[in-house]
Amino acid sequence: MFKADYIFARILLPLIVGIGVFYFFPTENLIVTLSIISAAIFLLLFVINFTYKILNAYKFKGISGFLFFTFFFSFGGLLCLLNNEKLKADYFAKKDYKLLKIWVNDEPEQTNDILRFKARVISGYLNNNQLKQSGQILLALKVDSLNPIHLEYGDELIVSAKYLDVEPPYNPAEFDFKQWLANQNVFEQAFINQNHILKTNRNIGNPILKFALKLREAQVNKYRKLIKNDEAFAVASTLILGYRADLSKETLAAYSKTGTIHALSVSGSHVAIIFFVLDFMLIFLDRKRGTKILKFILIFSLIWIYALITGLSPSVVRSAIMIGIFITAKTFARNKNGYNTLAFAAFCQLIYNPFLIWDVGFQLSYISVFGLIYLQPKIYKWIYIKNKWLNKVWELIAISLAAQIVTFPLCIYYFHQFPIYFLLGNLFISLPLMVIMILGIIVLIPFADKLSTIFEWIIVSTNQILKWIADLPYSTLSSIWINLPELLLLSLSLGLFIYALTNYNKKLIYASILLYIFYASLIVYDDWVATKQQKIIFFTLRKNYAAAFISGRETILLTDLNANDKNFHFFVKPALEQAQISKINFINLNRDTLINHFIKKDNQIVFKGYRILLIDEFLNYKNLNIEGKFSSLWLTGNIRFMLENLNRHIEFKSLIIDATNKDYKIASFKTFAENNSIPQHVLKKNPAYLVQLTQ
Structure with missing residues (x-):
């Protein structure tokens, strides 16, 4: 069949x-x-x-x-x-347990005084009965700074926690943390203090994974002793061991802008480097059937030893399985079909965990390997080079081109940027990455630590050159936003074009061009809409306020955040990038402003005919001497102003209540709005409020 x-x-x-x-x-x-x-x-x-x-x-x-x-x-x-954990009969969130017995099923991460980790539920306590349960939960634990608790993978705990559904994104283009966790089968979260947790002094995690994490911790500590430069240590730990080290923003930006960010994620390329080095070193074993099997055993074992050193991180395990299947087929299969082997590797992993299809790393890994199998040989044949070393350079270029071309649509869709100098960056990083990988593993061997100075120098030099490339003019096309239909059109157009070129099929070339014209038309239409847009976005935040008054590609951002604030980058900036805003004017509520069509004066805001009366702390215990019709009243600053005392000559259509107000104040404002049949928009744990203005 x-x-x-x-x-x-x-x-x-x-x-x-x-x-x-x-x-x-x-x-x-x-x-x-x-x-x-x-x-x-x-x-x-x-x-x-x-x-x-x-x-x-x-x-x-x-x-x-x-x-x-x-x-x-x-x-x-x-x-x-x-x-799907939620469909299991014993899923813990189907009942309201006051106490849960759990175990830590990943490596806890600490940021300031908050420890975050995923845990698997063992049982719940209800009416003094312990009931076996299943499921996972994300815990954020506030650590006691004087007597901090130490947690590691596998620790069994009893926690007193009120668990809630993971919150969805509330602002346009905000990262969907709820969906990201759901793709990992995590649907509930809890925030608890350290005094609400009890360690049972049992560790019930997978002993192999526990050993791997301990082994990686020992290697990280060894790097810490050998490498003096903090940035070099962070790169070495991240690149070779998959340890989440604190990389500076400048270094991350340099790798991102040069299209070499993949080098900082221990994945298929790293495992492939180890495979190719071992395959080259053991090439003398290819002469006989018996020695060929010995070579297979050695390479297979060493790849999984490396996976152990990296703490058996999911990306490395995924890559080790993929490479393992490839070398098994290469050694034992008579018919070595690369596509079938790649599909078999994906098939096996999806049988084990079908949710992997939503993992960005899984998608990019398999698509890039497919590109290397299908496209790289064809690109390589474009140019014939006699010189041995120049031919090797062209081979590296062909590899980089193939991987970048096939992953291009997905990279734009997920990361909203495209590195212009990816060829230069990847061509440069190829050799240093290989040397860094080999030296990084060698220095971990006893009595080889003298090579650490060379190892550190190579990393520092590599970072400096990548930063230089990243600082070149027009190094990155950023803030590129495409939707799902546009992604499908671009992918189909690109796929048809590549297939048509390799098979010399003119009809398919014309079809791909037509699809691309359709895709380009949608992009042009999006650009046209962006130049004509007139709207206001009132953002949902946790403790701050922000409202973007957008006209074309320019916005006045009324906020108490600044451009470097992490809340601005996480909650506000993505929406402005998606709206293709090229100019942002930051102002706050403490200053009167007149910019183009935006006026803020005497607690009033006027923008394109939309009038807002600002009720803030400056009006506490004061009588309003203002009359007129307003589109909205904006309540901010946890005011003590009594809405019941509003001037009868003030008319308004809705209330906007931001997150600077405390919960009890928000509740009273909502009651006032409901009693007076006034629409209200609470900018806390609710979707952002969007006002579309007529031109």
Whole structure:
């Protein structure tokens, strides 16, 4: 029914489609339905294959192919639903437990006095009964600065916590932390103090993973002793060991702007470097069948030893599995089809964890490897170079081009930027990265620490050159926002164009150009809309206020945040970038301002005909001598002003209540609005308030 060469490549597509579709329909009833469908189709296919010659089933290949597609589609959906923690009968959040017994199932991260970690629930305590439960929870623990608690992977704890659903994004273009956690099967979170937690002095984590994390910690400590430069230490720990070190903003920006940020994430490229180095060093073992198997055992073992050193981080494990399957096929398979091997690696990992299809690292890893298999040889053949060393340089360029081209649409969609000098950056980083990887592992070996000086110098020099490249004019196209339909159009156009070029198919080239014109038209339309936009965004924040008065590509941002504040970067800036704002005028409520169509004076704001009366702390215990009609009243600064005492000559259509007001004040304002049938918009734990203005 399927060509044996491509069987996993063919069944992977319906499996992914099934997982993707049923992820959005998480209901228990569908589990039963999909189980019956999968079982019935499997039995039918078994009967067809068992009686293939008797029934002359070859005449019905189309029907058999459809059944295969349907089986893996439903099987993928079934896998997705069975892996959804919320659909399990004993999911802990279905009941309100006052106490939970949990264990720490990842490495805790501390920021200031807050310790964050994911934990797996063992049981819940209800009416003095301990009930076995399942599920995961994200905990934010406020640590006692005088007597801080020490937690590590596997620690068993009893916590007193009120768990809540993870909050969704409230502002336009804000990072969807709720969805990001849901893709990891985490749906609840809790914020607790250290005195609400009890360690049972038991560690029940996976002993292999615990050993790996301890091993990595020892290697990080060794780096700390050997490397004097803090930035070099941070790069070495992140790049080689996958340890989340504190990299400076300048270094992160340099790697990001040069398109080499992948070098700082221990992933497929790092494992591939180790594989190629080992494959080259052990090439003398390729002569006989027996020594070839010995070579396979050595490389396979050393790759997993490296994975252990990195703490068995998910990205490294994923890459080790992928490379492991590749070298197994290379050693033992007669027909070494790269696409089928790649599909088999993805198939195995999705069977284990179907939610991986939403992992950005998983998507980029497999797409980039596909690009290397399919596109790199074709790019390499464009130019024939006799010189051995120049040929190696061209080979590196072909690799960089192939990986960058196939991942280009996804990188723009997820990261909203494109590095102009990616070729220069990747060409430069290729050799240093290889040397850094090899030296970084060697210096961890006893009696090899004398090489640490050279190791440190190479890292420092590499960082300096990347910073120089990043500072070149027009190094990055940033603030590029495309939506899902535009991503699909761009990807389809690019895919068709590449396939048409490699197969000399003019019709497909024309089709790809038409798709690209359609995509470009949407982009031009988005740009036109951006130049004509007139709107106000009142942002939802935790303790601050921010409102963007947008006209075309310029905005007046009325806020108590500054351009360097992390709250501005996380909650406000993404919305302004998505709106294609090129100029931001920061002002605050303490100063009167007149800019273009924006006027703020005497507690009044006027913008494009939209009038706001500002009720702040300066009006506490005062009588308002203002009359007129207002679009909104903006309540800010936890005011003591009594809304009941508003002048009868003041008319307004809605209340805007920002996060600078305390909860009890917000509650009283809401009561006032409800009693007087006035629309109210609370900018705290509610969606941002968007006002579209007529031109």
